[in-house]
Amino acid sequence: GTELPDKPSIAVLPFTNMSGDPEQEYFSDGITEDIITALSRFPALFVIARHSSFVFKGRAVDLKEAGATLGVRYLVEGSVRKAGNRIRITAQLIDAATGDHIWAERYDRSIEDIFDVQDEVTNAIVATLPGQIEKAVVERGERKRTENMTAYDYLLRGNMYFHRISHDDLLEAKRLYAKAIELDSKFALAYSRLAACDNLLAGMGFESEDTWNETLxxxxxxxxxxxxxxxxxxxxxxxxxxxxxxxxxxxQFEKTLALNRNDAHCISWLALGFVYLGRTEEAYALIRDAMRLNPFHPNSYHHVLGHAAYFTGRYDEAVRELRRGGEYGIWHHANLAAAYGQAGRLEEARAEWLTFTETRRKQLTQSGAPQPASDLELVTERLERFRREIDQERYLDGLRRAGLSA
Incomplete structure (x- = not known):
């Protein structure tokens, strides 16, 4: 198994939907995610990411095995039953090593009390875990919530699509978040997620100046x-x-990190941002933290680690990680070309560079953009994203070895 972190480590397993209606899955998933988020705001805890907890969804879980697989000491499991405007939620805190129940509670409430129940569960867990987990953070942990249950419902439905992170799913998530905002124009989290969808879509190459102003x-x-x-x-x-x-x-990146060091997806994006800002060794450490918080992480983490490895001079690791990440859009080929170039694997470098230039030119033709005069112009847009000249040079150097003539 994995070595345990030096602070209380915990994973919240997906709460079981006891409503007898598969349509209600999004609701029990949403409750689970809210509790994970609330716990992740405590710096004194180590909290496994939703993405990895949900590997255990719909399976009979051997608790010892789950604890060992995720590398945590404590597990939370529970169930949600929703009928009309009543909910019943159960929750247990378990010592994964022994299987002992440390705390358990059942809540029968009206749907309007859903947030109170989530707070009670979170606070009970935090109070029960060993060590003095500072109370001050509880105040900060309170989220600005909505009074409108239908708006909250749309948010949870949106989250279901948000986590699938494909182009079409993100558009559907945006539609649902917009509905939540229609019902409650002060629903902060819905705005936050809506903007995050635009950010992720832009990362896939669906971006323009207009999108950015809209996102802003x-x-x-x-x-x-x-x-x-x-x-x-x-x-x-x-x-x-x-x-x-x-x-x-x-x-803003620093503020992000100060608010939550447990949110693995957030940290993976932050690490990539730090690469562009020239804080490359920190980026390398952060993406490795994110991988530990999210052992079943998506492939995008390998790309970020590959990037961070490249800009800290770890070229063989950069090649390995970028390849492990698999295909994720056109810049993948340019990044891999540079890494192969620096690693001295020139034949593979040339092949990737060729794929990149052909695809990129085709992409520009289709979008009606003017054709760049030189290959160098094909990568200018990406080069300008690096704050430090030394990083721009390092990127160009790899690409020149791969066949960029400039």
Missing amino acids: KTVQRALALDSNDNWSHLTLAWTLLRKHRFDESEG
């Missing part, structure tokens, strides 16, 4: 409503980074 508006609204949301700061940081406002962007 949305995320500023989210932050005006709740300045403690780490995803809002992350999205703002990326929006500023893509506009080359490096110092402002850096401030």
Whole structure:
């Protein structure tokens, strides 16, 4: 198994949907995610990411095995039954090593009390875990919530699509978040997630100046409503980074990290941002932290580690990680070409560079953009994202070895 962290480590397994209606899965999943988020805001805890907890969804779980697989000492499991406007929630805190129940509770409430129940579960877990987990953070942990249960319902439905992270799923998530906002124009988390969708879509190459201005508006609204949301700061940081406002962007990335060091997805994006800002050794350490918080992480983490490895001079590791990440859009080929080039694998470097230039030119033709005069112009847009000249040079150097003539 994995070595245990030096602070109380915990994973919240997906709460079972006891409603007898598979349509209600999104609701029990949403409750689980809310509890994970609330716990992750305590710096004194080590909390496994939702993505990895959900590997155990719908399976009969051997608790010892789950604890060992995720590398944690404590597990939370529970169930949700929703009938009309009543909910019943059960929750147990378990010592994964022994299988002993340390705490268990059942709540029968009306649906309007859902947030109180989540707070009670979170606070009971935190109070029961060993060590003095500072109370001050509980205050910070309170989220700015909605009074409108239908809006909350749309948020949870949106989250179901948000976590699938494909182009079409993100568009569906956006539609549902927009509905939540229609019902409650002060729903901070819905604005935050809406902006995050735009950020993720842009990362896939669906971006334009208009998108950025739109995202900026949305995320500023989210932050005006709740300045403690780490995803809002992350999205703002990326929006500023893509506009080359490096110092402002850096401030937002730092704020993101200060608010939540347990949110693995957030940290993986933050690590990539740090690569562009030239904080490359920190980026390398952060993405490795994220991988430990999220042992079943998506492939994108390998790309971030590959990037961080490249810009800290670990070229063989960069090749290995970028390849492990698999295909994820056109820049993958340019990044791999540079890494192969620096690692002295010139034949493979040339092949990747060729794939990149052909695909990139085709992409520009299809979008009606003018054809760049030189291959160098094909990568200018990406080069400008690096704050430090030394990193731009390192990227170019790898690409020249791969066949970039400039």
